[in-house]
Amino acid sequence: MTHDRAPTLDDVARAAGVHKATASRALNPATRDQVRAETARRITVAARRLGYVPNTIARGLRTSRTAAVGVLIPDLTNPLFPPIVRGIQDRLEQNGYTALLVNTDGDEARERAEFAALRSRRVEGFIVATARRRHPLLTEAVREQISFVTVNRSVELPGVPAVVGDDADGVTQAVAHLRSLGHTRIAHLAGPQDLSTGAVRLRAFQHAAPSSPVVECAAYTEAAGRTAAGHLFEHFADTTAIVAGNDLIALGALAVICARGRSCPRDVSVVGYNDMPFADRFRPPLTTVHVPHHEMGAQGAQLLLERLRDPGSPARTVLLPARLTVRGSTAPVR
Amino acid sequence: MTHDRAPTLDDVARAAGVHKATASRALNPATRDQVRAETARRITVAARRLGYVPNTIARGLRTSRTAAVGVLIPDLTNPLFPPIVRGIQDRLEQNGYTALLVNTDGDEARERAEFAALRSRRVEGFIVATARRRHPLLTEAVREQISFVTVNRSVELPGVPAVVGDDADGVTQAVAHLRSLGHTRIAHLAGPQDLSTGAVRLRAFQHAAPSSPVVECAAYTEAAGRTAAGHLFEHFADTTAIVAGNDLIALGALAVICARGRSCPRDVSVVGYNDMPFADRFRPPLTTVHVPHHEMGAQGAQLLLERLRDPGSPARTVLLPARLTVRGSTAPVR
């Protein structure tokens, strides 16, 4: 990166008139007290003067501790993930760790390739936001004793730490809210059932509103929400309220309601899920279940860090509270 | 990460009955033809059987090529940056590189610390989305011949490659659009003037609408936009159109317009800048200048990659086209 080779520990040692082993000890806070204070000071000064930057790569090779973890997400441009990633980064950084972030776009082959690339960079563990309920790659990872935790979604595998939102409670709150507004014809636009969030939210909906219409969306996207909402209104035209699998699906539903010449919340109320950024600025402002995404990321990082420190510790699952946030997309039934 | 030590090149070599140097050559596509085809095959099979994953760290130490670059952004949860980062990641990945992403939160000390940490991880160069017009850290980086490019914003330093939007043209389009709607009392809520985007957009505005009101915002945030819009209406209550420094500032202006009992676009038209995700779903849907952020990131990565390949190549600046996107927040003057 620079023309004249970056200074090494040996350069510093020579400048301070000591052996590089001593320089190493002086510069590492954990071993600094093994060297005479005056010597240590001389070394520190020399290091600063030369602009010495320790080579983390070399240290990692020697100690096999890279202070890096891999983070798998579906797609950074999905508004759900930036706050989660930020939470991960913040907590990791507090502990001197770095995140290596990759997008899988929901593509299994791509995920495998990225996973291998991250392993070749010797990350110490993984934070996985791409978990599916059945997940061959993660099954193998467990078998190979690779440290990882999942966030937002969980995998149906014992012994995997996870941080998830209390989706069952969130959906229950959403249904109760709609009921309190007088709605009785409530439908669910369910998320993909191969994801834990999709399955848990659907089950909670069925429990809260037995024998109500359900249409499954192919993905957590606006387009999928639009398709599903189309089907819903074809078969259940008298629906007055929708619990959407997430905010993007809700956006799709909103578009369909509008396209059919009806209005939200006057004719149909809609509740989203996640409280994505700027959901309060939408037209109409979206009533939705808030999930603490930054906290989710931070706790996920915390769990992994604990795992790395003590691989034998029991796998914890952290359930984060969901909170219904009432805005303009829900109103009393007419 | 696993209990039984991960297999090394030496393990593979032994399994295949060759020297590790030969195994190295066989497994590296660039040197594979230096070894007899049959031998190479045997080695490949052994590698796969053992589940060998090359140690990028060790390779990096030996070759001093880490295939990693540092990416500096203000804050990942600012909706401007995910598409830029995604563009960077995508292009980098195509070239076998990885991005190490850090947030600075606009804090200079933090930026310095992160920069040093990234250097200690021996990134080969930097993609900087945090550039200020005067930027001591970047000035030093130039002096130390560190490879870097800026994206979105530029630094007033010669020889630094940059990818920026055509902000002057974007603002010119915005003003022309408002003029065509009959507006004559047009104001600018300018971005921070220590950033190139803030300065360029302001200059273009002053050129397009000489002696029109301008209020500078302290930051590219909704809160700053609210404050600035408050000042604007205090002094220029008859303003009928606003060109906002960016979409977040526009959102602040919208809130103030509403709070003053007036309505957008009926009483005041507002044009944003950036076309942030979901700007079309806002109330009202935001007329704004679209900037190709994914492309911006991709080109930034491309520029850096070229720089790394040929450090002597001249510093290019790429100007990406801006395109006014008319939606619901602008209307004919009453």
Added chain:
DNA sequence: CTGAAAGCGCTTACAG
């Protein structure tokens, strides 16, 4: 308290 030596897992000029 400090030094000398070994070694982390690779790659690559140098021999043969």
Added chain:
DNA sequence: CTGAAAGCGCTTACAG
């Protein structure tokens, strides 16, 4: 075409 050796920049048990 393959092997033996050196070395990338560190850390750390082992001596002294």
